[in-house]
Amino acid sequence: MVMKFRSVLDIACGIRYIYSQLDICSSLSRAILLDSEMSTKIHDIEKAYDNINEVLPLLNKPTFASAINLIKIKLSELKDIRSSVIRLKEGAILDDIELFEIKSLAIINNDISSLLSQFNTESFKIYDTTHVLNLLDPDGNRITSFYIYDSYSPELTKLRRDYKQSNYQDQDIPFEISKYEEKIREQLSSSLREHYLLIDNTMLSLALADILIAKCLQIKSLDLVVPKVSLNEKTEYRGLFNPEIESILKNEKREYQKTDISFSSQKPLLITGSNMGGKTVTLKTLALAQLLFQYGFGIPSEEAHITPVNEIYLSCGDDQDYRASLSSFAADMKRVDKMIKSLKRGRFILSLTDEPARTTNPVEGSALAESLITVLSKYRSMNVLTTHYNISNPYCTRLRVKGFENGKMNYSLVEDTGTEAPHEALLIAESLDIDSEWIELAQKELNKRN
The missing domain is CATH 1.10.1420 (MutS, DNA mismatch repair protein; Chain A, domain 3)
Structure with missing residues (x-):
């Protein structure tokens, strides 16, 4: 499948912003x-x-x-x-x-x-x-x-x-x-x-x-870097950032927290963390960096070693398709199925999947996420997934968003050996000034269940 540059501009990862600059x-x-x-x-x-x-x-x-x-x-x-x-x-x-x-x-x-x-x-x-x-x-x-x-x-x-x-x-x-x-x-x-x-x-x-x-002028103006081509099928970024989001935050007098991340073709990488933990932004920025790399642009990172792939699959957000009469779940499943079919044809791909099966019930959703990791681990490919389900699959490496610290979110990624996703939803809701009665009742409900 030949991907021309014009065909990737509508991928929601920030590449149109790079083109506009x-x-x-x-x-x-x-x-x-x-x-x-x-x-x-x-x-x-x-x-x-x-x-x-x-x-x-x-x-x-x-x-x-x-x-x-x-x-x-x-x-x-x-x-x-x-x-x-x-x-x-x-x-x-x-x-x-x-x-x-x-x-x-x-x-x-x-x-x-x-x-x-x-x-x-x-x-x-x-x-x-x-x-x-x-x-x-x-x-x-x-x-x-x-x-x-x-x-x-x-x-x-x-x-x-x-x-x-x-x-x-x-x-x-x-x-x-x-x-x-x-x-x-x-x-x-x-x-x-x-x-x-x-x-x-x-x-x-x-x-x-x-x-x-x-x-070349863009590399200087946006503080991008010239990457190294990875020959060992391991992709590594130090100080990865999304220029479009960084620009928005800068206009709001806020600072972008850069990310260090690495993954390889040996095992899928699973990133866990609560909502608002930056997992989706990380996946979109990985997609952006990979696209920029394979079209010969500067990379938004302080240092980058990147593995070339045949195809790039980004699955993020609510892709409910009314014209095709597909629900969010159906659109999600069809998109992941397309990626799996490419794997089984022998294509060396980068797949970036944000919370697979997140729109169905947690019992079946977690089973689908677990089994997707197993499928991906069987094929030579580069895979990064995020989830807030509790996943015990041994066929993946794990990182988690460091999480809520001192009243603010720390978006750093740290190694994780556990199988449970962080429980920070109520803390985040509280930091957003959500109705206190609602939050207190939810906390009592959690205490009863535990």
């Missing part, structure tokens, strides 16, 4: 990014981050930073002329607008090539379009306009001079001029057709340069 200069570059496919091969992922690692230190040099500002101005003029390139390839005679667009592309490319030539970097692949530019700019003026220049044809030059001398009254001459001009367009199109692949590659390389610069 990406300072891409041209609409072509955005289109190229949106159509990019998720990388699953280690070589491709490492290559993407090698390019970022080469460019990032250069941004600290004033001369390079200044050059980047000029390059971004040039990239803002980049147009999507893929349809014109297709027409050229298929044998069409290009009109003056299309020839102008190709000339503009060549000028932008040459200007950016000149700006980058002073820096020793292989991250930007820049093609030599001098020949294309010479075809469309025979007088060497290097201005972004196009005209069937007199220098293309002595006969055309003479006709234009004669027409001018007639004070533009001889109506036979314009027809002759138009024939010569169309012949020159045909000749130019024929000559350019030999270079259609160069033109197409130039357009793509400039878009990729735009995307690379934007990703």
